[in-house]
Amino acid sequence: MPAERLKSFNAALRRLPGFSVYILGFCPALWLFCLGLEDRLGPEPVRALEHGLGLWALRFLLAALAVTPLRRLARIDLLRFRRALGLLAFYYAALHVAAYAAIDMGLSFDAVMADIAKRPYLTIGMAGFALLTPLALTSNDWSIRRMGAEAWRRLHRLAYVAALAGAAHFLLAVKSLPAEPAIYAAVTGLLLFYRLFGGRRIAPRAP
Template identity: 45%
Template sequence: MSSLIKNWRIVFYPVGLFPALWLLWEGTRGELGADPVNTFERALGLWAFRFLLLCLFLAPLKAKTGINLLRYRRLFGLLAFFYACFHLLAYIGLDHQFDWPVLLKDIMQRSFIILGMAAFLGLTPLALTSNRFFMKKLGRYWKKLHQLIFPVAIVAAIHFSLAFKTLNDESIFYSAILICLLVVRLPVWAKSLRKAMT
């Protein structure tokens, strides 16, 4: 049991990737509905957002309850990035069939696509620098860089909501969770601001 806890990544990464494999399985069996590409693409994006929210949830969980699961923050952050990559690949490869002129026009003209790209670009350096090497290399700047996760999450939430064109229960639910996580974080930001001003 202690060996399993020590090597938790071996278990939890495959578990975290299981929804993508299940979606792929459903897609090959024709079980994703009338518009399988759109369903597949959106589901991958939703899982990216879910893991991003889980990543943000761990710090307030520790602060409010004392339950320390911060060791899993990198896991959830990387899973969010992996699903964002899958979501982007589905958009480029399945939705647009690698038609780069049409893809570029779509990116330039549709605001929610621009926001999605911005969220992905913001998430990328966080994923690339999430290891111990960069933690030591960047020093105190590492923590400042990873504060980028908050604006990334906000942009991702707007992208997710606009993708539906109209408000629906799903987008409202996950956006409300994000708002709660940001509100809980406000005292920490206020304290940091006061410290910086003194």
């Protein structure tokens, strides 16, 4: 993208109100629930609802993790939206878990725990959700001041582990190996590779 156009693009992004990310971010969930109420989710509506919510959780998490690489490599500045993207990932993951626990398991705690222990993909997925929970609870300025910036950054590096768990959960949940979960796993691997090896070697560029 030419420098002048990139500058205008970043300026337009800065003018967007923060709450617009949440409004747009919840549109897929609203659409999925509307399809469910109209019985348009296919022959397995519960599975389709759970899959859709979980997939959007992974998408938002990967989008949040991609903010820094985009800023450094492509000079696209989405930094002010990273917190909203991360929280949307948690909200969708919570809806995904709630749909599973309420519709599939009838809110039976014993049945949920037994199913999680029995199925590895559920164990991994629940571990990823458990990792996201403290990140969502501390995604505020008060927590940064209370914990200190360095400790807060260390805690939020768990987002990469949560993304790996989400990608593995997606891969193991399908009976075959279609392209979609493999693509998400590859994107997760690339982001983790950048975090481990690329981020420290490439100096940030001014947006």
